[in-house]
Amino acid sequence: MTAGRVLVIRLVSTMEHNTVIIRKMRGTEARRVAEIHTVAFPGYTLSKLGKLFLRVYYHGICDDADGIALVGERNGTILGFATGMMNPSGFYARLLKRRWFRFMVAAVPGAIRHPGFIPRLFGALWLPQSSPVGGTIATLSSIAVSPEVAGCGIGRRLMEEFVAEVKRRGGTELTWGAKKRDEIANRFYQRIGYSETREHVDSQGEGVIEYVFRF
Numbered sequence: 001m002t003a004g005r006v007l008v009i010r011l012v013s014t015m016e017h018n019t020v021i022i023r024k025m026r027g028t029e030a031r032r033v034a035e036i037h038t039v040a041f042p043g044y045t046l047s048k049l050g051k052l053f054l055r056v057y058y059h060g061i062c063d064d065a066d067g068i069a070l071v072g073e074r075n076g077t078i079l080g081f082a083t084g085m086m087n088p089s090g091f092y093a094r095l096l097k098r099r100w101f102r103f104m105v106a107a108v109p110g111a112i113r114h115p116g117f118i119p120r121l122f123g124a125l126w127l128p129q130s131s132p133v134g135g136t137i138a139t140l141s142s143i144a145v146s147p148e149v150a151g152c153g154i155g156r157r158l159m160e161e162f163v164a165e166v167k168r169r170g171g172t173e174l175t176w177g178a179k180k181r182d183e184i185a186n187r188f189y190q191r192i193g194y195s196e197t198r199e200h201v202d203s204q205g206e207g208v209i210e211y212v213f214r215f
């Protein structure tokens, strides 16, 4: 074998070794996803409820037939995730009802640290949802990458695969929102080709920019 050929084979195998794969999340990966969430969304309500709560939450999305949960993995390490669901209206209430005991136990540490959150969170989950209604409507609930790999194109690939998965499931519309103050998130969505459709103020008085993609 020539030296050139050896070099090419080495380069190709190194590239394959370093390639980020986007694939469906496994329930056992909820712990790692919870860690990434905590770092990526500091100070957000779900992060404040703690990693145990987040684990139950992401495990629940992953296991639900309507849930969509993707991860970006390189060499066995999860570097980012994108989650959401088909037919979002009432999804969280269904999830909560099905796993109420696990959620309740997982919420204890967060409830001790931030007692005011619990009625707010469970109330919001239980109330009739403002999410769009329909089996072919989908929502992206979270997308995040580990800070050490930010700007490497993983977010873009996660979003592309998420959109492709919604399409595979017969989705006609994908909606999501980003807090107005999240300049990076809004810049990200706009750089990868989406534009804001409207703005609303959420239950906590925060401006939210809404995005809609129609298939």
Ligand SMILES: CC(C)(COP(=O)(O)OP(=O)(O)OC[C@H]1O[C@@H](n2cnc3c(N)ncnc32)[C@H](O)[C@@H]1OP(=O)(O)O)[C@@H](O)C(=O)NCCC(=O)NCCS
Pocket (backbone or CB within 6 Å): 040, 041, 141, 142, 143, 144, 145, 146, 149, 150, 151, 152, 153, 154, 155, 156, 157, 177, 178, 182, 184, 185, 187, 188, 189, 191, 192
């Ligand atoms: C938003 C986020 C998922 C982007 O992931 P990422 O892997 O860093 O993004 P990519 O590398 O795929 O970048 C895609 C495009 O967005 C732009 N972008 C990403 N991060 C940016 C930043 N910090 N500032 C400006 N533009 C940015 C890139 O320039 C790129 O466009 P280009 O390819 O035309 O240059 C990541 O920053 C993150 O996890 N943020 C914290 C969590 C969050 O805010 N999630 C979204 C709200 S739910």
